[in-house]
Amino acid sequence: MLEHGGNLNDAVMRHGIARAEWLDLSTGINPNCYPAPLLRDDAWHRLPESSDALAVAACAYYGAPRMLAVAGTQAAIQALPQLRLREKGVSRVVVAAPAYAEHAHRWQQAGHAMREIDYADLQKALDTCDVMVVCNPNNPTGARVVPDVLLGWAQQLASRGGWLVVDEAFGDTTPHLSVTGQAGVQPGLIVLRSVGKFFGLAGVRLGFVAAQDAVLESLQEWLGPWTVSGPAQEIGIAALCDEDWQRTTRERLLADGERLNRLLAGAGIQASGSAMYQWWAEPDAAGFHDWMAQQGIWVRLFTRGAGGIRLGLPPDEAGWQRLQTALQGWSQNNNKSVERIA
Numbered sequence: 001m002l003e004h005g006g007n008l009n010d011a012v013m014r015h016g017i018a019r020a021e022w023l024d025l026s027t028g029i030n031p032n033c034y035p036a037p038l039l040r041d042d043a044w045h046r047l048p049e050s051s052d053a054l055a056v057a058a059c060a061y062y063g064a065p066r067m068l069a070v071a072g073t074q075a076a077i078q079a080l081p082q083l084r085l086r087e088k089g090v091s092r093v094v095v096a097a098p099a100y101a102e103h104a105h106r107w108q109q110a111g112h113a114m115r116e117i118d119y120a121d122l123q124k125a126l127d128t129c130d131v132m133v134v135c136n137p138n139n140p141t142g143a144r145v146v147p148d149v150l151l152g153w154a155q156q157l158a159s160r161g162g163w164l165v166v167d168e169a170f171g172d173t174t175p176h177l178s179v180t181g182q183a184g185v186q187p188g189l190i191v192l193r194s195v196g197k198f199f200g201l202a203g204v205r206l207g208f209v210a211a212q213d214a215v216l217e218s219l220q221e222w223l224g225p226w227t228v229s230g231p232a233q234e235i236g237i238a239a240l241c242d243e244d245w246q247r248t249t250r251e252r253l254l255a256d257g258e259r260l261n262r263l264l265a266g267a268g269i270q271a272s273g274s275a276m277y278q279w280w281a282e283p284d285a286a287g288f289h290d291w292m293a294q295q296g297i298w299v300r301l302f303t304r305g306a307g308g309i310r311l312g313l314p315p316d317e318a319g320w321q322r323l324q325t326a327l328q329g330w331s332q333n334n335n336k337s338v339e340r341i342a
Contacts, residue, residue, distance in 0.1 A: 005300040005310070006202070015293050023319050024312075026300045028139060028170060028277035030253060031315035033200025034239045039231050048230040057240035062193055064210040065184035068220055069228045069236070073169055073192040073207035076219065077102050080165060080190065081110035083222050084131060088161065091130040096122055096143075098304065099135045100167065107133070119143045126153055130160070135167040137174055140302065140310040142273035147179050151186060154179075158188030165190045169207075172198030172246075173253055173275040183210035190215060197276065198249070199239045204232045256313050259320075264311070267327040268334075271311075279310040288330060295326040 005026035012019050051069075058067045070076050084091055090112055095104040097116035108114040117125045119138065122145070126132065132153060137144050154164035168191055171178050183191040191210040196202035206228060209219060228236075239245075257275035264271045264278055271278040282288050285307035292299050300310040314320045 005312075008298060011293065011298045017296050021296050023297045023314065023322055025314065025323070026298045026310075026312065027202070028274070028310065028312050029197055029202050030200035030249065030276060031313050031319075032249075032252075034235075034242070034245060034249075036201070036204075036235045037238045039234050043230045043234060046230060048226050048228060048233060051233045051237070054228075054233045054237050054240075057237050058193075058208050061240040061246075062208065062210065063178070063181040064191075064208075065181075066213065066216060067193075067208040067210050068216045069233070070207050070209055070219075070223065071227050071229075071232075072196060072202075072205040073167065073194045073209075074102065075205075075223060075227065076192055076207065076209050077167075078106050079219060079222050080163075081107045081112060083218055084163065085110050085112070086222075087218065088130070091162075092128065093131040093133065094122070094125045094129040095133040096135065096138065098138075098141060098302065098308075099133075100139050100169075101304075103133045103135070103165075103167065107131070119145070122153075123149075126156055130157070130162045131165065132157060132163075133165045133167070135169070136177055136179075137170050137274045139167075139170055140273065140277065140279040140300070140308065142277075142279065144174070144177055147177060147182075150179050151182060151189070154182075154186050154189040158186070161188075163188050163190055165192070167192045169194035169197050170274050170276060173250055173257075180210045184212055187212060195236055195239060198253070201235065201239065204235055205229075206232045206236045253313070260311065260313060263320075263324060263327065267331045269327075273310070277310050277312050279308055282307060282309045284334075285309055291330050291333070292326055295322070295329070297323060297326050 008024050011022055054069055093107045093112045093114045094117050096119050104116050157164050166179055168178055180191045183189045193208045195206040253275040260278050261271055269280055271280040273279045285301055288309055289301040302308040314323055
């Protein structure tokens with residue numbers, strides 16, 4: 001399997017630092033999660049019947065006419081290439097890159113003719129593919145594509161039986177970029193949404209797919225029964241309906257994202273990203289990753305291409321100060337190295 005952030009057990013094993021002593025910034029997940037409510041007494045006992053209340057809450061929150069609940073967007077990411085293969089055969093697939101690596105991996109694994117294309121070249125690649133996959137905003141770089149462009153691409157692809165898959169897992173702080181509301185109307189448009197990122201509920205394993213009815217019905221049949229647990233459904237309903245929490249959290253995340261960007265700039269790092277993470281092409285990515293690990297700070301290392309680093313948000317002021325100290329140490333050490341070379 002591919003390596004992902006959040007692998008804190010690996011950090012403990014590699015560096016011998018107790019789990020409780022780590023500052024884990026290796027994911028882009030909200031570090032202050034939604035407070036899960038008390039569950040019904042039978043939540044762990046009964047089979048999880050599909051919840052109309054969950055579907056209604058999701059459609060209201062995401063602004064879609066219909067949505068299918070899935071066990072995290074990863075479930076849909078794995079299923080869609082197989083579903084496409086069954087219904088359309090081997091397809092020419094373009095995945096915007098760099099991005100969440102599971103997209104390219106799963107399309108290739110299913111046997112499709114997959115290519116990874118830089119965001120700047122997606123328009124030129126449109127005529128040479130049957131399926132295009134775009135993360136918007138992108139994880140890890142924060143690259144964005146405006147809705148009008150995405151909808152134009154979806155229309156072109158649909159005219160020849162194609163799909164545009166838009167992963168909006170990190171879209172909760174950028175609602176103006178979302179095309180979820182058009183997914184039930186625009187043929188060929190499939191949008192993925194996640195409860196794990198903005199709500200910080202990654203362990204719940206809950207996500208949603210917005211698309212036309214035929215696609216959702218085929219996907220539901222492919223995934224089978226009981227895909228989302230009863231407890232996940234209850235927690236999801238509470239989170240999706242809590243407008244006060246959503247509003248204050250969105251404001252805090254946007255402010256914290258700007259703070260992280262400024263903190264990195266103060267250490268001489270020009271980064272980009274979204275409200276919940278920052279990324280940059282670090283010349284010595286492995287060295288930075290190792291330095292942070294020595295300070296008990298776990299960050300996400302990207303080794304493909306030129307290499308890069310992604311940082312999530314610290315959970316509290318102590319975490320911010322700890323990160324600032326580590327960044328200052330890295331900057332000072334790098335400056336000394338440059339002076340010695342000179």
